[in-house]
Amino acid sequence: DVKVTQSSRYLVKRTGEKVFLECVQDMDHENMFWYRQDPGLGLRLIYFSYDVKMKEKGDIPEGYSVSREKKERFSLILESASTNQTSMYLCASSPYIPGGSPSYEQYFGPGTRLTVT
Amino acid sequence: QQQVKQSPQSLIVQKGGISIINCAYENTAFDYFPWYQQFPGKGPALLIAIRPDVSEKKEGRFTISFNKSAKQFSLHIMDSQPGDSATYFCAANSWGKFQFGAGTQVVVTP
Numbered sequence: 721d722v723k724v725t726q727s728s729r730y731l732v733k734r735t736g737e738k739v740f741l742e743c744v745q746d747m748d749h750e751n752m753f754w755y756r757q758d759p760g761l762g763l764r765l766i767y768f769s770y771d772v773k774m775k776e777k778g779d780i781p782e783g784y785s786v787s788r789e790k791k792e793r794f795s796l797i798l799e800s801a802s803t804n805q806t807s808m809y810l811c812a813s814s815p816y817i818p819g820g821s822p823s824y825e826q827y828f829g830p831g832t833r834l835t836v837t
Numbered sequence: 838q839q840q841v842k843q844s845p846q847s848l849i850v851q852k853g854g855i856s857i858i859n860c861a862y863e864n865t866a867f868d869y870f871p872w873y874q875q876f877p878g879k880g881p882a883l884l885i886a887i888r889p890d891v892s893e894k895k896e897g898r899f900t901i902s903f904n905k906s907a908k909q910f911s912l913h914i915m916d917s918q919p920g921d922s923a924t925y926f927c928a929a930n931s932w933g934k935f936q937f938g939a940g941t942q943v944v945v946t947p
Contacts, residue, residue, distance in 0.1 A: 724880070751933060760846070762839070762926055762937040763881070770933075778934070810880055814933070824869045824930050828880030 723747070724829035726811055732835045739798040741832050743811030750816035752794035753826065754778075754786060757808040769794055770816070801836045808833050840864055841929050843938025851946050856914035858941045860927035863908065867929035867936075872901065872912045875924045875940075884925070885912070917945045 727742035745752065751770055755763040755778075765778030767786040775786050783805060787795045794813075798805055812826040842861045850856045860870075871886035887894045887901040887910065894901045900913040914921055922945050927938040 753935075755937075760939055762841075762843070762939040763928075763935075764937070765934065768934065779936075812880075824871070824886070824933065825883055826935065828873075828882065830878065830880050 724811055724813055724827050726809075726829040726832050728832050729830065730833050730835075732837065733798075733801050734837055735802060737798075737801050737836075739801050739834065739836075741796040741798075741809055741811075741834070743794045743796070743813075743829055744792055745794075745811075745813040745827070746792065747813060747815070747827065748791065749813035749827075750791070751814045752788065753812040753814075754784075754794065754796045755810045755812065756780070757810055757831070763810060766796065798834075801834075803836050806834060806836045839939065840936040841927060841938045843927050843941060845941060846939070847942040847944070849944045849946060850917045852917060852919060854917050854945075856912075856917050856921070856943050856945070858912045858925055858927070858943075859909065860911065860929075860938050861907075861909045862929050862936075864929070864931065864936075865908070866931045869930040870901070870903065870910050871928050871930070872899075873926045873928065873937075875926065881926060914943070917943075919945045919947055921945050 724745045753768040754766045769788045785797045809832045811829040814826045872884045873881035874884040875881040898915045903910045
């Protein structure tokens with residue numbers, strides 16, 4: 721069974737703290753993604769990675785960084801948390817289909833609800 | 838600025854009724870249009886998807902209608918059930934990178 725796990729379901733941090741959100745997938749997928757979900761805005765892509773040690777900015781990368789040292793693990797880092805980063809964070813993964821076109825089906829984790837006070 | 842516009846924001850439908858959610862996009866490079874279903878406390882899960890060379894796709898009670906010329910697509914949930922109560926997101930994809938709609942909260946009353 722396909723599984724994407726996220727290290728915490730709920731997290732409360734103070735302004736200025738460095739925050740790490742961890743995501744692990746057990747499907748040997750090449751592609752991994754971090755989104756934030758806010759009411760009325762849907763899911764917005766923060767960063768994604770097509771391979772180990774590779775990363776690309778999504779639509780809202782400001783204030784975030786990522787790390788992918790192993791294929792199964794993709795970490796989202798908030799260098800200095802701010803209150804406007806209070807949100808639901810979703811990790812997703814998808815396989816790569818040979819032939820040059822990335823697979824389109826994404827599998828999501830349960831999310832981490834982060835509150836920054 | 839959202840590249841995929843979804844409406845309505847919320848929907849209440851009686852059991853057995855039809856739920857219809859609409860999405861519109863501008864970017865003609867999009868080539869895959871999935872719908873995701875999300876229950877409270879869970880991540881989104883793929884429900885049904887369509888590619889632009891097809892005008893309609895049906896899976897059980899769920900149907901996607903796609904209008905390439907109008908750059909619009911919609912989800913129809915036939916014979917809606919209380920278990921369909923969830924938030925639904927449309928999305929559009931170009932080379933593995935998704936743009937999501939804002940979501941529609943669907944409530945099916947008994």
